[in-house]
Amino acid sequence: MKFTYFQFKNFKGIEDEKLDLSKIPDSNIFTLVGLNESGKTTILEAINFFKHKPEKLEVLDLKEFKVEDIHSLIPINKRDNFNDIISIKAGVEVDETHIKEIKKEFEKNGFKISKIDSVFSYTQNYYFENSKHIKSKDESLWSYTIHGRKKNAKKDRPLDNESALIASRYIKKHLPSILYFPNFLFEFPEKIYLDEDVLDEKHLFYQKIIQDTLDSLENDLNIADHLIARIKSDDANDKRNLNSLLGKLQKKLTDVIFKKWNQIFNKELSKNEVVLFTGLDDEGTFIEFNIKDDVDTYRISERSLGFRWFFVYILFTQFRSYRKENKNAFFLFDEPASNLHPSAQSELLKSFEKLPKVIYTTHSQYLINPKWLESTFVIKNEAIDYENEEQYNSKNTNIKISRYRDFAVKHPNQSSYFQPILEVLDYKPSNLELVPKVVFTEGKNDFYTLNYFKNILNIKEKVSIIPGTSASNLETLISLYLGWGSKFIILLDDDAEGNKQKNRYIETFGDIVKDLIFTLKDVNKYWEKFEMEKLIEVTDQQKIITEIYGESKLNKTLLNRGIQELFIKEKNLEIENKTKDNFREIFDFMKGTLKKL
Structure with a gap:
């Protein structure tokens, strides 16, 4: 349901x-x-x-x-x-x-x-x-x-x-x-009472969490027979069996909680463990959760705010899948x-x-x-x-x-509403690996387009592409690579801006970059005044947009976002041969030019 x-x-x-x-x-x-x-x-x-x-x-x-x-x-x-x-x-x-x-x-x-x-x-x-x-x-x-x-x-x-x-x-x-957690910052009880006749609803709630952890051991265990009865018993065998169960439960809790802690926080807390104490007092049978480090043992309430948040989150969520009844939580x-x-x-x-x-x-x-x-x-x-x-x-x-x-199609310019999505799809310079021979592009759109079609063409040779922030803002990259003595070429659109910046870079840096900066027309003389998107057949542009956004009109913003997402998802569409030939020609040009450097 x-x-x-x-x-x-x-x-x-x-x-x-x-x-x-x-x-x-x-x-x-x-x-x-x-x-x-x-x-x-x-x-x-x-x-x-x-x-x-x-x-x-x-x-x-x-x-x-x-x-x-x-x-x-x-x-x-x-x-x-x-x-x-x-x-x-x-x-x-x-x-x-x-x-x-x-x-x-x-x-x-x-x-x-x-x-x-x-x-x-x-x-x-x-x-x-x-x-x-x-x-x-x-x-x-x-x-x-x-x-x-x-x-x-x-x-x-x-x-x-x-x-x-x-x-x-x-x-x-x-x-x-329906389990709504505005946060996980609430008081975790020092003792959880286990008897069915407990009047405090909070303890009845936590009993279900305890049962989840028992179910995670996958041995048909329950609170009444395997915890309460043994806690109350004076029989030596019952006490041994209780200790055996607590040992397995402690190991399971420690493995799940601290393994996840180490993954999330990239810390190795190998000497920390969950320790369970049980007992019987005037209010009934109970179980206590504690954290033991190398020497000392602490109650959950005595740990840091961050750890308490994390502990409760893992306890309430990661053991839920073991629940036998009504585990279909939202x-x-x-x-x-x-x-x-x-x-x-x-x-x-x-x-x-x-x-x-x-x-x-x-x-x-x-x-x-x-x-x-x-x-x-x-x-x-x-x-x-x-x-x-x-x-x-x-x-x-x-x-x-x-x-x-739907929102991205209707409001492509109101990206502030879904900025986190664009940022996660976006190219991350922190992941950049500087290599001896690279191709600079105008920006991230060309970067994603070239890499996407590289995958579609199944090009195995390494062609390293670095995006600039615009056609007019490549000076820093050029200066760095010239200073390092590293090899590079620049590929720009053959529009008015691309040709303007090509001439400006040659004027700024001199003849040393004259044979390193190209527009699409330098790749193919028939691509005069072409931008990168024009190398994609109109039917393929529509196919890319439809795949991501459904039936929508051709739109440059949606096309580029669609290519980004397809590249991230590693999903290759069936593309027209004409489009493939265009990008194969670009990669042949880039590989041949880099090889001559």
Whole structure:
């Protein structure tokens, strides 16, 4: 069972928007990007406001998690006299296994079912008059199509009210958990009490986490028989068995937590380990989590803030996949790991792949994976004036949700909204390897285009390409290579700017560079006034744009971004022979010219 969409109406700054997850059914990670104040957090809060959740995180006292007063959800510009509803709607898709189980539930209640739609929806409406919440009018609506009949009836018909309780009861029980973590900075208990009759819901919540860690040992273990009973027992064999279990559990926790710590922070904490203590006091049986270094043992609360954040994150997420029931959780993370350094963020990103479902917000390029762009959404607040982002008008707040592809096509010049995506696709000079013979290009677009077609042509010979920042800004690279005595050539477009800069560089540096700077016309005399994009046949340009952005008009910006993404993904399209011949001619020219140096 999975969520296919969420739709929100009048929730804070969202007038009426839908977050559609159904177009990317195979994705389990969804990214929200946008400017500050764009509304990314509001979307997570709206999803978290969904009523039916098998697990509740309220017991953790997470900061900024609860909606203390429903009136705070009224859109700011409507607070003076709000006479409308705040609505949260979710689409839920059930698979064949669930459909069979729902049919069985109906059979127990005297119905024979012939057809059940695989997609259900649930709407929760909150009514307001004069900006006051009218709780008595609130409603929860299930919508679905079920055909069948009572066992003594002769004809099938659509079942409605009489089937609502049966269907909704089953679906609510099996809905994915929605687990919203604005952060992981909350108090971890010194003792977790394990008895079933514990009254504190926080300990009941942590018991499920303990069971996850037991399940990770894959030996059919449970808290009651293998922890509680042995803790209470005075039998020597029970104590040995308890120590054996604790030893295995400590090793598993240590391996998972500190292995991930070493990966993310590039530190080797080989002498640190998780140590578990168990006991019995006036409140019942308990287990304690501790961290032991080379000499001393510390409670989790005594470790640094950063380590506590990391420890809880790993404990709550990386063991979740072992849960036997309701493991289909939907994790919501708001700016995760924003306080970590870039390499740690990149490593943390990999841990998302082990989670059932994730929606997360980010401003960071290091938390963008190019392979997940199909499931990336741009969040835009129309109250922000794009031309003057400091001018913010809360009265016109209107949060919009767009798929990244669609937004980039419709607003190619509003790249600030998805700047982290462009940065992660962009060429990174820090990765540059200076080599004896290179080709300088005008900029990153030519760099990506040449490298992409190098892959398509399957050219094995090493042709090292270094991008400048523009045709007019190659002096530094030229000066460096001349000073080092290293060999290079420069390839420019044959437009007016390319020819102007070619002549300027020759005038600046003299005859020493005269035979090192070329325009496309020097490669092929028929390429006069050509820019690099013109070497790509129009049909191929359209194919590249369509592959990444769907059916869109030819656009130079979209073409270059499309090539960047295809290159990053290592996805080679079928290209016209004319285009291949053009780029084969360029590479033959570059290789031949470099060989003569």
